[in-house]
Every structure is written in structure tokens, then in C-alpha cells.
Amino acid sequence: MAAEYDGLRSFLAECEKHGEVTVIKDADWNLEVGAITESVSELIDEPPALMFDEIKGYPKGYRVLSIPTASRVRMALALGLPPETPRMELVRHAASRIKNVPPIPPREVETGPIMQNVMRDNECDVFKFPVLKSHRLDGGRYIGTGDSLINRDPETGYVNMGTYRMQAHEGNLLGLWMSPGQQGRIIAERYWKEGKPCPVVATFGGDPLVFFLSYTKFPFGMSELDRVGGMLGRPLDVIKGPITGLPIPAHAEIAIEGELMPPSVETRKEGPFGEWPGYYTQGATGMDDEQPVIRIKAIYHRDNPILLNMAPQWPGAPHHSVRFEGGILWEQLEAAGVPGIMGTYVHHPMMIVVAIKQMYAGHAKQAGMAVLAAGTGARNGRFVVVVDEDIDPSNMDEVVWAMTTRVDPKDDIQIVENCWASPLDPRMPPDVSANGPHVNSRAIFYAVRPWAWKDQFPKVNRISKDEMAAVVKKYSGVLPFPKR
Numbered sequence: 001m002a003a004e005y006d007g008l009r010s011f012l013a014e015c016e017k018h019g020e021v022t023v024i025k026d027a028d029w030n031l032e033v034g035a036i037t038e039s040v041s042e043l044i045d046e047p048p049a050l051m052f053d054e055i056k057g058y059p060k061g062y063r064v065l066s067i068p069t070a071s072r073v074r075m076a077l078a079l080g081l082p083p084e085t086p087r088m089e090l091v092r093h094a095a096s097r098i099k100n101v102p103p104i105p106p107r108e109v110e111t112g113p114i115m116q117n118v119m120r121d122n123e124c125d126v127f128k129f130p131v132l133k134s135h136r137l138d139g140g141r142y143i144g145t146g147d148s149l150i151n152r153d154p155e156t157g158y159v160n161m162g163t164y165r166m167q168a169h170e171g172n173l174l175g176l177w178m179s180p181g182q183q184g185r186i187i188a189e190r191y192w193k194e195g196k197p198c199p200v201v202a203t204f205g206g207d208p209l210v211f212f213l214s215y216t217k218f219p220f221g222m223s224e225l226d227r228v229g230g231m232l233g234r235p236l237d238v239i240k241g242p243i244t245g246l247p248i249p250a251h252a253e254i255a256i257e258g259e260l261m262p263p264s265v266e267t268r269k270e271g272p273f274g275e276w277p278g279y280y281t282q283g284a285t286g287m288d289d290e291q292p293v294i295r296i297k298a299i300y301h302r303d304n305p306i307l308l309n310m311a312p313q314w315p316g317a318p319h320h321s322v323r324f325e326g327g328i329l330w331e332q333l334e335a336a337g338v339p340g341i342m343g344t345y346v347h348h349p350m351m352i353v354v355a356i357k358q359m360y361a362g363h364a365k366q367a368g369m370a371v372l373a374a375g376t377g378a379r380n381g382r383f384v385v386v387v388d389e390d391i392d393p394s395n396m397d398e399v400v401w402a403m404t405t406r407v408d409p410k411d412d413i414q415i416v417e418n419c420w421a422s423p424l425d426p427r428m429p430p431d432v433s434a435n436g437p438h439v440n441s442r443a444i445f446y447a448v449r450p451w452a453w454k455d456q457f458p459k460v461n462r463i464s465k466d467e468m469a470a471v472v473k474k475y476s477g478v479l480p481f482p483k484r
């Protein structure tokens with residue numbers, strides 16, 4: 001990181017040094033930024049971060065940042081690790097640091113870059129920023145994709161942070177979609193039951209760590225902002241919001257203060273919005289119906305603000321992020337007492353791979369079932385694949401090879417019914433999605449050499465990873481090997 005901490009900008013300065021940022025000019029906020037982002041994610045291996053500037057209809061400097069941590073190098077930099085850290089190590093380190101670093105509470109400061117520009121009351125206009133419409137059938141423009149919403153529990157004083165989509169209905173009115181059971185929503189409901197609006201702060205761009213921890217699920221009462229400090233190794237500077245008293249990260253790019261209105265007082269039709277499974281899923285939680293709104297009281301932003309775009313992309317796009325949730329799962333499996341875990345990777349919330357070094361009969365089944373029980377694997381899943389230690393769980397080609405050569409479907413696929421699921425599951429029948437119960441079934445693929453005769457399993461005719469590394473080293477000046 002740069003010597004002087006400056007949130008997202010410190011991170012971007014480091015990325016630029018490694019040639020990891022491409023500036024794109026003249027793109028249109030209406031579908032084109034989304035289309036470029038998605039094409040790059042699908043087609044370019046280890047893609048650069050995309051900094052959109054001079055966006056149609058907007059002044060130079062009002063920027064949008066897409067896929068900030070979609071390469072291994074940038075993910076390492078965001079986590080404060082050396083850029084050469086291998087992918088699986090990165091996943092593992094991220095999780096163990098999130099879990100193990102001692103939390104450091106934020107430090108209140110008088111002011112900071114976020115206060116460079118202030119809009120109050122009637123001046124508030126989120127369309128001052130190039131708010132995107134990402135997909136053709138989206139019901140509007142969404143400012144909150146890469147956001148962090150902060151609110152305070154009125155009963156305990158605990159300050160929560162979470163990421164939830166936010167539609168820009170009007171210059172000073174945002175729609176908010178929070179899934180039932182989300183902690184941010186539980187807090188809001190405590191205000192609403194007293195007939196009161198819930199004070200909120202939301203940021204739309206800032207340090208990648210703030211964003212990572214914003215969407216990571218922690219137990220209620222465990223502060224995400226304290227964990228950001230722990231990961232940074234220093235307290236996060238925050239400004240006491242003049243209206244809400246809530247903490248506003250001082251180096252954020254764009255922030256608002258406002259009130260999340262009780263639904264009995266005000267709601268708006270929200271969505272539809274192309275969601276993470278890759279569909280416009282509708283149903284129980286009213287994906288395109290009335291949802292709560294935030295009445296904005298103030299907007300703050302830095303000079304030349306950078307709006308973070310994290311609009312969901314088609315989940316098959318292989319390069320849109322390095323997923324570190326797998327590392328959290330790794331920790332959870334070990335905490336549950338599953339030995340011999342060699343790696344875990346969440347390719348998509350609906351496809352989780354765990355590699356084990358088989359140690360005894362039943363070990364693979366223990367690992368597969370433990371994934372379904374662990375916090376990270378319990379919700380939203382579909383397929384769990386257990387592989388041997390020679391398979392890199394983050395490499396889908398290797399995983400498919402294991403599935404197609406080590407699974408006998410009759411014996412090695414286990415179906416588990418009535419598992420915890422989200423109404424966003426596109427395969428959930430409409431009446432179940434609308435009325436619950438929100439459960440689905442899972443398949444566990446035991447793509448491992450069968451324990452009983454694993455030593456007789458045919459030998460592999462592939463060169464070893466060390467041999468391949470030696471070839472790359474020797475011939476990288478002659479052949480265009482990708483830098484991984």
C-alpha cells in the first residue's frame with residue numbers, strides 16, 4: 001500500500017504500478033459500461049480493472065470502476081499480500097486473516113476527503129454520478145451494487161455494515177432490497193416497529209477491504225468496521241455523520257446519509273434487477289414489487305469521485321472475481337473437525353469444490369456433508385464436489401476432469417433434500433418462491449478415487465505441475481504463457 005493511506009486510491013495506485021488498470025473513455029452509462037465489463041470478464045483471463053471516465057453526459061473525473069479485484073494480483077494487493085501470492089494461498093490467507101486478526105475499532109476524525117463536496121436536502125441528486133443501468137431488462141438505474149450500508153441497532157448500539165442493492169428512484173430517493181433475515185434488515189425492523197425511520201449511511205466506493213467485509217457474513221454484534229481496522233492494521237478513519245451520528249468512512253468516494261422509511265409509511269416499486277444467479281428471479285420477497293426506500297438527507301463525495309460497479313454478472317463469466325469465500329469455508333470445515341482439507345473454492349454460490357487428502361473410509365462423505373452444514377455452504381447451494389488432492393479446486397477444467405473420470409453416477413452422487421435456500425434460486429417453482437418454504441435439494445459429487453481401491457486407480461498420464469512450471473520458466477521468452 002502507498003505510504004499515506006487513502007482508501008481506494010491507495011489501492012489503485014498500487015494496481016497501476018503493476019499495469020493492472022485500463023482507462024476507457026466515452027462509454028455510455030446506459031448498458032454500455034455493463035456490456036464492456038461483462039465482455040471483459042468473460043473473454044479476458046486475469047482482466048485489468050476497468051476505470052470508465054468521460055462517461056456519456058458526465059464531466060471528466062466522474063468515474064466508474066468495474067472488476068477492481070478480478071485478477072489474482074489485484075486481489076493480493078487489496079488484501080495487503082505480495083502480488084505473487086498464488087490463488088489458493090490467497091483464498092486461504094484472506095479467510096484466516098479475516099477470522100484471526102484482532103479487531104481494531106474505527107477512529108473518529110474531524111473531516112476527510114469524503115467531505116470535499118456536500119449536497120444537502122433539496123440539492124441532493126444521485127444522478128450527479130454516472131449511475132448505471134447494467135442489463136437491458138433492469139427496471140432502472142442502480143447506484144448500489146458496490147455499496148456498504150451502515151446502521152445502528154437501537155437496542156444494543158451495535159453498528160452493522162452490509163451490501164444490498166439500491167435503485168436510484170429519484171435524485172434523493174433510493175430503493176433498497178434486503179433479503180429477509182439480513183442483519184441490516186433486522187436492525188431496520190426494530191425502528192420500524194416503533195413507527196420510526198431507521199437512520200442510515202451508505203457508501204458507494206472506497207477501500208476494497210471495506211467492501212469485502214461489508215458483504216461477508218459475521219455473527220450479529222461482531223463489527224465489520226472493527227474487522228476492517230484489524231485487516232488494515234490500523235483504525236479506519238471515520239467521520240461522525242452530521243445528521244445520523246453514524247460513522248462515514250473518511251476516505252470513501254461517495255456517501256449518503258438518510259432515513260430508511262418504515263414500509264407502513266413509504267415504499268416504491270423496485271426492480272426487476274438481473275441478479276447473481278444470472279436471472280431476473282421473482283417471487284417471495286417481491287423482486288419487482290414494493291420495497292423499502294431511503295430518503296436522502298445529504299450526499300458527500302470526493303473530487304473526481306469513483307463509483308464502484310459491482311452489478312451482478314452472468315455467474316459463468318470466469319474472470320469477474322477471485323472468490324475468497326472458499327477460504328472462509330476452509331476454516332469452517334477445519335473448525336468442524338474435518339481433517340486433510342487441501343483447498344476449497346466457491347466457483348459460484350451454487351457450486352462449491354473441496355479438495356481432500358483421503359485418510360480413511362468415509363472421509364470424502366464427511367467432507368461433503370460438512371460443506372452443506374457449514375455457514376458458507378449452507379445457503380444458496382446446488383452442487384458440492386469433493387475431489388482428491390491432485391485437483392486444484394479453483395481450476396474448473398481439473399474439477400470437470402475429476403467429475404467425468406472419478407464419479408460413477410449410480411454410486412457417487414448423493415442427493416440431500418430440504419436444504420436452506422434463497423428465493424432467488426431460479427429453479428424454485430414460482431409458488432414455492434412466493435410462499436415458501438425456501439428449501440431446495442443438493443447433489444454432492446464424490447469425484448475422488450474410491451477409497452477401497454484407490455491405490456489400483458489408473459495412473460494419470462499428465463505431466464506434473466513442477467514439470468509444467470519448469471517448461472514455463474524455460475520457454476516463457478519464446479512462448480506466450482499467461483502470467484498466473
Ligand SMILES: Cc1cc2nc3c(=O)[nH]c(=O)nc-3n(C[C@H](O)[C@H](O)[C@H](O)COP(=O)(O)O)c2cc1C
Pocket residue numbers: 145146160161162163164165166177178179180182183184185214215216217218310311
Ligand atoms: C455485490 C453484492 C450485492 C449484494 N446484494 C444484496 C442484496 O441486494 N440484498 C441482500 O439481502 N444481500 C445482498 N448481498 C449479500 C449481503 O451483502 C451479505 O449477505 C451480507 O453479509 C449482509 O450483511 P448483514 O448480514 O450484516 O445484513 C450482496 C452481496 C454482494 C457481494
